Amino acid sequence: MARMRKDYETSWWPRLRRWIDAGASPLDDALEKALDETREGHQVLSQEEAAEREERAEARQRLDRAREARMYARFREWRQQKGRRWANMLYRLLAVTVCLAIIWVLLETAAYLPPFGHADNPAHNEVSRRYIEDGMTETGxxxxxxxxxxxxxxxxxxxxxxxxxxxxxxxxxxxxxxxxxxxxGHTAALLEAEADDRMYExxxxxxxxxxxxxxxxxxxxxxxxxxxxxxxxxxxxxxxxxxxxxxxxxxxxxxxxxxxxxxxxxxxxxxxxxxxxxxxxxxxxxxxxxxxxxxxxxxxxxxxxxxxxxxxxxxxxxxxxxxxxxxxxxxxxxxxxxxx
Amino acid sequence: MGEFLRFFLAAVLTLGGLAVLISGVFGVFRFRYALNRIHAAALNDTVGIALTLLGVIVAEGLSPIGIRLALVAVFLWATSPVASHLLGRLEITANDELSENMNVTDEKAVLREKEGK
Incomplete structure (x- = not known):
């Protein structure tokens, strides 16, 4: 976990975030209004009512969980059967494409290379001539x-x-x-590393x-x-x-x-x-x-x-x-x- | 005539070395077990290299380059058998199922029997 600087609150990033957050978002407003409404119509629930609500909520949760589990199961199945095939196909397709692209680029580049050993090649300029002709006298x-x-x-x-x-x-x-x-020198870890290294040696x-x-x-x-x-x-x-x-x-x-x-x-x-x-x-x-x-x-x-x-x-x-x-x-x- | 003889000798030696090298390479890929492969590679390391270098030396004569090539041959002859030996020893040390690949005789037991009693 990253340590927080002491003056973190006064540095520029939190200040920027505070400045941005100061303008209330419409979502917050709506939430506040909803909270206020419930507060106004506040009433004490009887025990049966509370239990009934709790049950309803639990049933809803169970339903949601079951739906989620089904979705995950379907997804997993897809990933293991159809998805794997798809991924394999995509992988092969991409591999072949990338290889062909690289081969094409390299061949294209090689086609534009100057002929080997030609006197007019760009490598044969005044720099290499200077190296060859004056190199020995200048550097010794x-x-x-x-x-x-x-x-x-x-x-x-x-x-x-x-x-x-x-x-x-x-x-x-x-x-x-x-x-x-x-x-x-010879601590336990070092000796162990050496013994491990030379076991088959x-x-x-x-x-x-x-x-x-x-x-x-x-x-x-x-x-x-x-x-x-x-x-x-x-x-x-x-x-x-x-x-x-x-x-x-x-x-x-x-x-x-x-x-x-x-x-x-x-x-x-x-x-x-x-x-x-x-x-x-x-x-x-x-x-x-x-x-x-x-x-x-x-x-x-x-x-x-x-x-x-x-x-x-x-x-x-x-x-x-x-x-x-x-x-x-x-x-x-x-x-x-x-x-x- | 002398020049031709020398060229002929050098060519024969180099080609012979190349033939040995080729057979060694085939052996390295043909054999399936490490120690057999060492046996094939040892051909390359000794006879093949020696013949090839000897051919080049004959072509080059007793010049500084020829002497250096002879030194290279000596160096390779001194080192590559050691490398093969180490590989073989490593195989013996590391392979637990040695008897599946070859006949293993307990040398110490044989010696004891010979000296024994």
Whole structure:
């Protein structure tokens, strides 16, 4: 139930309602008149009369109730037999219609698309020409895609990373068990959730553990490589972060929560995500500010192809990658046991 | 001539891999029980992928891309049997009516009998 504010009576909505109600409705008038009439012709009823009236009223009520019950029964019957058929038919009809409509709209749209790979397509305008021709000298990134998403359109990528972060926050709000919040760790609800989760799970599988012990370092290393070389070769923060997150999930599956919690807890998630996003926002704010005002910036494209080049791009890749990695791992653990 | 031989070898290997993959896919849909399906899928994961990648490696030669493809093959060979193993173990753990689908021997009892007395 909603709580009422203290000054509710003086706020605008009740005042408006009172103002509207102040004009009496004709119905109220009629009711008042009827009441007055009965009051004028007021008389004491004898007991027989009262009993007779009561009986009449009860009979009327019974009749009404029976009629209502019949109506409901008829309605229920209709709903279960004829109505169900109708609803099914309507449903099928609508489903087919909607599908056909969507197919028609999509085909119509596809018919108006420009031919693939044609030189005169609207996508081949001065923007993409600029990206392809001047992208490397302007951003210092050999990988044009990295130059686009982390330099020309860095604001957009900041939004994307924040979307990931917000999604993780929403999952934490929805799925994190209340006991997990005080940080004491192994409360009854948490242990129960974990036991429930691992009931059918093969526990401490030796083959999986041996494989994970061998592979996890390489997976993490490969993820870091994809992240660090995002401005030179295909890859970047999003893919590298996804690879690292997958490696962490493999480790967690092989060795269980107890070992994974030694290096990745809720605090780790919080610190890494917030630090990476703040770094992204701060550094890009500096770059935007100096760029827009024509000031001298210490961020330079450098020599394309070197690992320390392309200005902010490698660092932004790392920030994005860590956010993606943390988000993936957090999703997985939250869905499995309601805590990180 | 060498170039043609190489192309021929690569084509044979890739086509052989594709044939194995196709039979594996048919097996996955044809079999009705989880463990049988694992058996069919394991063909894909090991022989099919190995032959296909080997064909691409032969076509590519000992370039960085070829080496990376070899690493991909090693990675898949290391991981997919583990995945099959986990699936099988999960089936054994979760299926209560295991004896309806297969012959179940109590291994410990067999061992005891062998060692026994």
């Amino acid at each position: 990134a050999v990988n044009i895609v990295a130059g686009m998403i982390l330099d020309y359109r860095a604001f957009d990528t900041l939004g994307e990373s924040n979307v990931l972060f917000i999604a993780a926050c929403a999952v934490i709000i929805l799925l994190r068990l209340p006991d997990a919040r005080d940080g004491s 093969p526990k401490n599988d030796a083959i999986l553990q041996a494989t994970a012990r061998l592979l996890t370092p390489f997976i993490l290393m490969f993820g870091l490589y994809v992240m660090f070389y995002g401005h030179i070769s295909p890859g970047g923060g999003f893919s590298g972060g996804a690879i690292m997150g997958a490696g962490l999930i493999l480790y967690l599956n092989a060795f269980g929560f107890k070992k994974a919690e030694r290096f990745f807890t809720y605090t780790t998630f919080r610190v890494i995500s917030v630090a990476a996003l703040s770094f992204y926002a701060g550094s890009k704010a500096y770059s935007f500010f100096t760029g827009a005002n024509g000031l001298h910036s210490f961020i330079t494209p450098g020599t394309p192809g070197r690992i320390f080049s392309a200005g902010l791009i490698p660092y932004l890749n790392i920030a994005v990658g860590f956010v993606v990695c943390c988000t993936m791992y957090a999703f997985y653990t939250l869905f499995r046991k309601g805590d990180l």
